[in-house]
Amino acid sequence: MDGTRVSRVRLGRLSGVIAGVLAGIAAVVLAGTAVAHRIVEPASAPFIEATHVPPLLTARGEEVELRYDVYCGNGEAEADVDTPCAADGVVFVRAGDAGPFREMALREDRSTAEGRFVAALPDDIARSASGFSYHARFQSDQTGLTTGVPAGGADAPQRSLPLGRSIEVALGAHEFGRARETDARVVEAAWGTGSAEVGLEQGRNLTPLGGSAFDVEADGTVVVLDEANKRLLRWRDGRAVEALPVTVNGTLADMTIDDDGTVYVLETTASQGLNPLLRVFDRQGVAQGATAVAGRPSQVRVGPAGPVVLQSQSAQWMPAVVGERPVAMSEQVGAARSGRPLPDGRKVVILRTGDQVRVALVGNAGVLRSWIVHSETPVAEVQLAEPRGTGIVLVTRVFTDDRGEYVVLVLDRRGVTQRFSVGSVEWAETAPLSRFRLRGGSLYQLGSTPAGLFVDRFDLEVN
Amino acid sequence: MSSARRFLVAFAIAFAVAGAGTASAYHTQWIAQNCNWAAPTPTSYITRDGSITVALYARHEGYQWGGGCWNDNNVDDSPGDPKSDPNTGGEGPDCSGFTFKVWREAVDTSSTAFHQWWRLRHIHGPYRAVHFRDAVGAPNYPLSKSAAIKMDAYAKESHIGMIYVTNADGTDQIIEALGEAYGTNIWTRAYRGNSLYSGVRRLGWSQP
Numbered sequence: 001m002d003g004t005r006v007s008r009v010r011l012g013r014l015s016g017v018i019a020g021v022l023a024g025i026a027a028v029v030l031a032g033t034a035v036a037h038r039i040v041e042p043a044s045a046p047f048i049e050a051t052h053v054p055p056l057l058t059a060r061g062e063e064v065e066l067r068y069d070v071y072c073g074n075g076e077a078e079a080d081v082d083t084p085c086a087a088d089g090v091v092f093v094r095a096g097d098a099g100p101f102r103e104m105a106l107r108e109d110r111s112t113a114e115g116r117f118v119a120a121l122p123d124d125i126a127r128s129a130s131g132f133s134y135h136a137r138f139q140s141d142q143t144g145l146t147t148g149v150p151a152g153g154a155d156a157p158q159r160s161l162p163l164g165r166s167i168e169v170a171l172g173a174h175e176f177g178r179a180r181e182t183d184a185r186v187v188e189a190a191w192g193t194g195s196a197e198v199g200l201e202q203g204r205n206l207t208p209l210g211g212s213a214f215d216v217e218a219d220g221t222v223v224v225l226d227e228a229n230k231r232l233l234r235w236r237d238g239r240a241v242e243a244l245p246v247t248v249n250g251t252l253a254d255m256t257i258d259d260d261g262t263v264y265v266l267e268t269t270a271s272q273g274l275n276p277l278l279r280v281f282d283r284q285g286v287a288q289g290a291t292a293v294a295g296r297p298s299q300v301r302v303g304p305a306g307p308v309v310l311q312s313q314s315a316q317w318m319p320a321v322v323g324e325r326p327v328a329m330s331e332q333v334g335a336a337r338s339g340r341p342l343p344d345g346r347k348v349v350i351l352r353t354g355d356q357v358r359v360a361l362v363g364n365a366g367v368l369r370s371w372i373v374h375s376e377t378p379v380a381e382v383q384l385a386e387p388r389g390t391g392i393v394l395v396t397r398v399f400t401d402d403r404g405e406y407v408v409l410v411l412d413r414r415g416v417t418q419r420f421s422v423g424s425v426e427w428a429e430t431a432p433l434s435r436f437r438l439r440g441g442s443l444y445q446l447g448s449t450p451a452g453l454f455v456d457r458f459d460l461e462v463n
Numbered sequence: 464m465s466s467a468r469r470f471l472v473a474f475a476i477a478f479a480v481a482g483a484g485t486a487s488a489y490h491t492q493w494i495a496q497n498c499n500w501a502a503p504t505p506t507s508y509i510t511r512d513g514s515i516t517v518a519l520y521a522r523h524e525g526y527q528w529g530g531g532c533w534n535d536n537n538v539d540d541s542p543g544d545p546k547s548d549p550n551t552g553g554e555g556p557d558c559s560g561f562t563f564k565v566w567r568e569a570v571d572t573s574s575t576a577f578h579q580w581w582r583l584r585h586i587h588g589p590y591r592a593v594h595f596r597d598a599v600g601a602p603n604y605p606l607s608k609s610a611a612i613k614m615d616a617y618a619k620e621s622h623i624g625m626i627y628v629t630n631a632d633g634t635d636q637i638i639e640a641l642g643e644a645y646g647t648n649i650w651t652r653a654y655r656g657n658s659l660y661s662g663v664r665r666l667g668w669s670q671p
Contacts, residue, residue: 073519113670381632401661
């Protein structure tokens with residue numbers, strides 16, 4: 001056999017192999033492409049959903065309108081999404097918080113982008129000395145689906161209180177860049193997985209999430225929820241002293257600590273098809289139980305009989321655990337109330353409206369004391385409103401399009417007794433209202449930079 | 464070995480290797496198996512309420528970095544994809560792809576036209592979060608955050624979310640695609656006052 005013939009034979013064999021390889025790859029590509037171009041646009045499930053911002057506190061002489069938005073999915077493809085949801089709405093309203101409700105039809109106001117369904121309250125209800133309570137119901141004309149706001153309906157209506165004679169506070173225009181120096185940096189931790197480090201959930205390539213919440217124990221020990229590493233981290237006298245593993249799901253969560261050291265962690269995401277969990281741990285991080293929470297919860301605080309949770313849709317607080325008994329979701333919804341119940345039996349109610357913050361301490365007979373804070377600089381959220389004696393410590397954020405700072409106000413019957421501002425250094429996302437905690441005579445602030453997380457302490461003046 | 468046999472053996476090996484490579488590289492193949500590349504439907508107007516409805520269809524449908532395709536079964540059909548990998552082919556949008564589809568924008572960044580993309584049309588659009596923050600593209604313009612209302616957005620370098628409703632305490636309920644562990648949903652956020660975030664509005668809403 002000469003060399004030329006051998007080469008031809010080898011070439012022939014090789015070409016068969018190459019053809020086979022190419023055909024195999026082509027078959028995979030074609031199969032994938034064929035599947036990829038299968039166009040399926042199935043009908044979607046119908047829904048109806050309503051939103052409402054409750055006028056929790058009304059000022060003297062104020063016109064009161066109840067406004068709602070309603071969104072419908074009609075169970076078909078999205079062709080008609082821009083057709084306004086056709087729905088009938090009714091609001092049930094009464095003076096005070098007892099007795100029969102009066103039924104009022106909601107009219108549609110298409111001139112506004114927000115609050116399309118509206119009811120103006122009659123004077124006898126709007127100006128009632130004991131305020132008013134109400135709930136609303138909507139039914140889609142197309143699908144017949146209904147929804148109630150709040151979910152508890154007549155059993156747990158929205159509550160609005162008249163402020164009466166409030167203490168007015170004028171902040172004027174905020175001067176940025178004059179934030180107070182911290183009295184102590186009580187926590188400083190790099191991002192990471194070490195025993196004195198705090199984790200970033202998604203790393204640095206995606207939006208940073210980490211150091212989800214914190215609280216302060218009675219002796220000044222700071223506890224950080226390191227949700228990414230599923231731990232509680234303790235710092236005392238500026239030093240990391242303990243890292244306790246806890247069974248959390250590793251996503252953004254709020255946290256609060258009871259006086260006996262019990263730790264409540266409110267998760268804001270859940271496994272598919274389930275509701276978020278409120279998890280309970282003892283001081284050593286040992287799980288004591290978990291309770292599913294209704295709606296879209298965003299905050300947990302300690303109430304008079306256990307942890308209470310804020311439901312975003314209704315702005316109502318719900319009991320999640322009473323004593324050691326978990327509260328079922330239907331019972332949570334039925335027991336939801338406007339205003340955060342405090343351990344001493346009072347409530348604190350806050351409302352930010354425009355560039356104004358209204359805050360009230362409420363007892364059984366109504367508003368005990370209230371303040372209206374006016375700002376010439378736009379106001380964002382109220383981060384903290386905690387009672388201090390007969391007054392309150394209020395932390396709210398003022399902002400422009402490229403700056404933001406917190407204003408700290410210590411308020412009492414005379415008005416402002418102490419005022420200062422602190423910076424907002426917030427590189428990593430946390431639970432929304434977990435930036436500040438008040439413990440004893442000190443205010444603590446959680447912040448972060450690309451280097452890590454910190455907690456600063458600001459000592460308040462003794463009154 | 465005959466030529467036909469050699470061909471068949473090579474075919475089988477190549478098919479197995481290519482198929483296995485595709486499976487490992489694209490994890491779930493959800494996009495490949497469920498989504499389409501159809502042309503969008505132009506519409507003459509869009510409303511904020513309509514865009515909220517589009518957004519609500521995406522709720523509970525997962526998250527995919529670089530993604531933009533979802534159904535409406537309220538389940539993330541590709542849970543647990545590796546984070547920071549845009550090629551995993553899973554269900555759901557990322558934050559900027561979600562905004563692009565909910566705001567019903569056009570691929571042409573110089574166009575302010577309204578394009579309905581449908582849930583199962585896989586498209587991310589030309590903008591990342593930082594582009595929205597900087598109001599890149601004809602349909603996106605900067606907005607004073609104090610004037611932001613529902614379906615306006617807050618954007619920073621690495622994230623964007625749209626307002627669903629403002630809360631009584633001054634926070635906002637934001638509808639957003641946050642991450643693989645979160646999916647797409649509504650959460651309370653304090654983005655408005657955070658100086659890292661800028662306000663951005665889609666041009667041309669009709670009322671409501």
